[in-house]
Amino acid sequence: MGQDNLLEIENLRICVDSDGESLPIVDNINLTLKVGEILALVGESGCGKSVTAQSIMRLLPKMLKIETGQITWHSPKQGKPIDITGLDPRGKEIRHIRGDEIAMIFQEPMSSFSPLHTIGNQIMEVVRIHRNAGKKEARAVAVEMLDRVGIPDPNRVVEQYPHELSGGMRQRAMIAKALSCDPALLIADEPTTALDVTIQAQVLSLMNDLQREFGMAIVFITHDLGVVAQVADKVAIMYLGKIVEQGVTREILLNPKHPYTVNLLEAVPRLGRIEDRQALVPIQGNVPSLFDRPIGCPFVTRCSKVIADRCDVSNPSLSTISKDHKVACFLHETTERIPA
């Protein structure tokens, strides 16, 4: 493992308990993130992006358990590696990391603030927990952060309640809260999905600017490959709880190998294609249910290039096809396998 790795996820498997049976929701996830790097997690709804992200902060709901795997956090503030999977999810150690070293923003800016407390109160709370700061000091930080995320009149906004702000402003306030303790990693779970297009673009460019300014690493969850091209250094494509293709953004987007990635790219609207009057190609069929996982490759039910007696029999593992590119598909199998 490289010395400048910030986060390492190895063989992560998260299961849900249903009727005494434990079903994997995500399986065999391997990811690494260096300081200041932006990783995009891409996939259709329900493929396990949020669950993966929540496990990094040990925020999984009660029914979900990390069954195997290890998440290692190379804490820059504490100067040592921490085994996050070994921590008590309600304990002190993880609470020190949450909000201070790793922060998170969510899809729904409407409901990620408590409606009964002011914006200022909720930002100051984070500062006071981690900075041992007094009220005045924390308030000054809150005002400064609101200013830095481009909220006009921050002195007034600290006293306001969430319902007084628009969705875009609330998401900016959420970002201000997340960055208030200068975290080394920001997890952004579809931060722009609930916003309208012009606001989306503003929030995205704000995040880009702030990343350059604060230098934090970002795990960016999205199902929009257009966004990936704009922000991410690396990308991992997920399907039904597994990573099917991962690597450097440029390489994956220009040279996609997995039929699912190819299909995803064909489903992205692009100006050039509209001029050529090429139709958008939706991906056929629906994501199978977790309880009804296909035998063999997870994508076999929707793939147009199925190899008979191969794809519907066994599950391809991720193999390295170049330095910056891994794919899990029998069409692109190489000899140097990454052990599953």
Added chain:
Amino acid sequence: MFNVVANRILWACLMMAAISVVAFTLIQLPPGDFVDSYVNHKQQGGVIMTKDEVAEMRGTLGLDRPMYVQYFDWVGGVVQGDFGFSWEFRRPVSEIIGERLPLTLILAFTTLLFTYLTAIPIGIYSAVRQYSVGDHVFTVLGYIGLATPNFMFALVLLYFAHVFFGTSAGGLFSAEFETAPWSWARIVDLLAHLWVPVVVLGTAGTAFQIRTMRATLLDELNKLYVTAARASGVSEFRLLIKYPVRMAINPIVSTIGWELTNIISGAPIVGIVLSLPDTGPLFVDALLNSDLYLAGALILIYCGLVIIGTLISDLLLIALDPRIRMGSTA
């Protein structure tokens, strides 16, 4: 903010005025007035009153005047604290009520306090430890509490108090304190008796509020703002109290007026079963004897309590929820 508060208070006053008309109408509804029941009473004692005597009696009592005149006469007095004269007791109504109302108020508000102070912590426990043994125990006890009629519960408690403690659980005072002036010892004696009617009157409401608290809190615990607060490193206990519990308290608070209504309407029956020296038994007697001014005054006071309860819950909600305070509909 000031506007919202003024608005609620104005509504409470208007409600009170409307209630006074309803109260007055209600007490006029049963056939016959006080004079009729007086004549009946005399007849049973063998005294026959002549038509002239009856008419003269109506005249002195003012019962021959038009209804609206009687109404305004009555309301005019009430505003100045004069609730009229009880013919049954031959004393001013305000005097009779003055003796018994404090006990009714103590009973009603202690029950209210008991209801919420028990229901909120148990509701929180049941939600946070959903499906634990404790949660199941409280659920079963709650259903029993909801399903048992108050008078039955009162009788059962009377029986057990007698068998196990050898005390009579009826009344609110022991014999030696019955007519004694207020003193520390008398207050202690009152508290020793008060728990019986409080538990009887409060159990159904407590059971209901536990259900409400548990359901609302379970809902709130899964909300995104809770995860978001947890993700910023807030400790679990602080998180619970500051966010979801605060949210779940609002629907509970908004039922204070309604809960007070239940307590007050349940009180007379319980008062009779437990022979309490409060206004409950007095109210039933006044209705049976067509003691117009006494009954009217009590209806008015009971309704007034309900309106005050609603006003309290409205004002509390305004204090607790900025969305209501700012008059937003969200």
